[in-house]
Every structure is written in structure tokens, then in C-alpha cells.
Amino acid sequence: MLGNGVTVLAMPKRFSTARGREFGDGLRAAIAATGMTSRAVAELVGWQEAKVSDLVNGKGGATELELGVLLGVCRTPPDEREHLLSLFNETSLKGWWQDHGACTPIRPRTLIEQERVAKRLISWQVSLVHALIQLPEYARAVIASCANVPEDEVEERVEVRTERQMVLRKGLKCLFYLHESALLAPIGGHETMEAQLEHLLKMGERSYIEIRIVPFSVGAHPGLAGAFDMLTFDKYEPVVFLDSENSSLIIEAPYAVKAYERVVEALDEIALDAEQSKELINQLLT
Numbered sequence: 001m002l003g004n005g006v007t008v009l010a011m012p013k014r015f016s017t018a019r020g021r022e023f024g025d026g027l028r029a030a031i032a033a034t035g036m037t038s039r040a041v042a043e044l045v046g047w048q049e050a051k052v053s054d055l056v057n058g059k060g061g062a063t064e065l066e067l068g069v070l071l072g073v074c075r076t077p078p079d080e081r082e083h084l085l086s087l088f089n090e091t092s093l094k095g096w097w098q099d100h101g102a103c104t105p106i107r108p109r110t111l112i113e114q115e116r117v118a119k120r121l122i123s124w125q126v127s128l129v130h131a132l133i134q135l136p137e138y139a140r141a142v143i144a145s146c147a148n149v150p151e152d153e154v155e156e157r158v159e160v161r162t163e164r165q166m167v168l169r170k171g172l173k174c175l176f177y178l179h180e181s182a183l184l185a186p187i188g189g190h191e192t193m194e195a196q197l198e199h200l201l202k203m204g205e206r207s208y209i210e211i212r213i214v215p216f217s218v219g220a221h222p223g224l225a226g227a228f229d230m231l232t233f234d235k236y237e238p239v240v241f242l243d244s245e246n247s248s249l250i251i252e253a254p255y256a257v258k259a260y261e262r263v264v265e266a267l268d269e270i271a272l273d274a275e276q277s278k279e280l281i282n283q284l285l286t
Helices: 018-032 038-044 049-056 064-073 078-088 109-117 136-144 151-170 190-204 254-270 274-285
Strands: 096-099 120-125 173-179 209-214 228-232 239-243 247-251
Touching: 018 049, 018 078, 018 109, 038 049, 038 064, 049 064, 064 078, 109 151, 109 228, 109 239, 109 247, 120 254, 136 151, 136 190, 190 209, 190 274, 209 254, 209 274, 228 254, 239 254, 247 254
Parallel strands: 120 173, 173 209
Antiparallel strands: 096 247, 120 228, 228 239, 239 247
């Protein structure tokens, strides 16, 4: 409410899903990869440019067969072509369980794309420092310890994780809740863990990053069910990401997201504030 009793209503969020955004971004990239304009591509398949625009923006107007023809004209690589075709009839579905096989992909596409367009990240981590604030040495130790990650993929995974951190420079505001146990495990050895703790202090000085520790002393706490990331957006409804050894779950249903919002509210009540958290980290460094 503004002065004089004037109430300003928030703009409603657009209906959008993680699948739909990934489909639109992928199709947009496929067209861009041709080096032609969308109008030129549309003419090659006998469409109006508006039809291409509607398809990219989730407004439908094309069949799966027509999409296949469009991707063929764009010479989209087979794997990407199949991925976009698999999403075509599911773009309006909320909630997405992704089965990755033996282990998570080297480049977690959906997570990276959602982080790129998000306004804010709220994360809860129980045993590890979050990937976006990990030093390469710490990340290497974490990834190398995974039972299902091939040894020859470790360095590439470290590089991808480091690249993901670029979103911090592009305006993503972050609130990281960490359990104290994540600060005590000597991941990578004493020197690596010490450097990681010092890195947390430096990151916490940035205006767009807040780090808050849930101390051991609280005992049982609302985050016992496990780690999660919540992403909020300017135009879309929030989503929650859960990761396991070889799968990911993207939660989008409003009632389910609300449940995680309640966990965040509860963590807020028991976590040390930012300054107290810095003091605890400094104590661990002495």
C-alpha cells in the first residue's frame, strides 16, 4: 500500500513451466544456430514468421510433425532434436522428475537455465557448501569422491561448476542456509577446507550474497528432510530443485512449493544471522 490509502496490486505471474522454458530456449537456440533470421527459417518451411514466434513462446500452433520438419531445416543435432521433440507435448506440465542414468549430467541443463533467469536463490545445504560458492579445489574433492562419476569427467565437471558461478555476477541474489556440519568436514584436506571457509567469508561480503549458519546447538531442525534450492523469478512462479545421486526433481505445484517456503521460514527463525555466521566461521579458522 502506498500513501493516501492507494493499494498497488502485484502483476500476476505468467503461466510457465520449467519444461516450457527449456523447450522455448532450445528452439530459439536451434534457430539462432542456423545464422538466419526467424523469418528466413519460417519461409524455408512455408510458415509465417508469427507461427515460429508462437511456437517458441509456448503458444502452440504447430504439430509435432511440423516441429520435426523445422528442426530438420535447422539441422539440429540428433540428441537435441529428440530432446525438444520429447518436450513438445509436455510444455504445460508442472513438476519434472529427470532420470539421469548412472549419475547426474556433466552439465545440468535445466538447473543452469533456471539459475540464469532467476531473480533469487534460497538454498539449504546440510553436508556441503553450495556449488555456486565452492572453490575449484573443494569442488574437485566433492566430485572425485562420487562413486558413479568417471575419473575422466572430473575436471570437466569442475569447469562446468565454476562456469555456473558466473550467474552471481549477473544479478542473482542468494541466501545460503548451511548447517554447521557442512563447515566441519575436511573436504579436500585441511588446507582446501580452510581456503573454502575463507572464501565463504569473502563471498558473504558481497551485497547480493547472504550466508547463514544453522548451528549444531539447535538439535533437531526443520531442514532434516534434506537439501534443496528454491529459485524465484520476476515473471514466473517459483520452483524447487532436489538432487539425488542420479536424478533430479523440479517441484512447481504451488502447494508443494509453499511447503518448502514454510521450511525456509522455519530455518530463518533458528539460523544465526549473517554477522553471527561470520563469527562462527572465523572461530573455525582459528
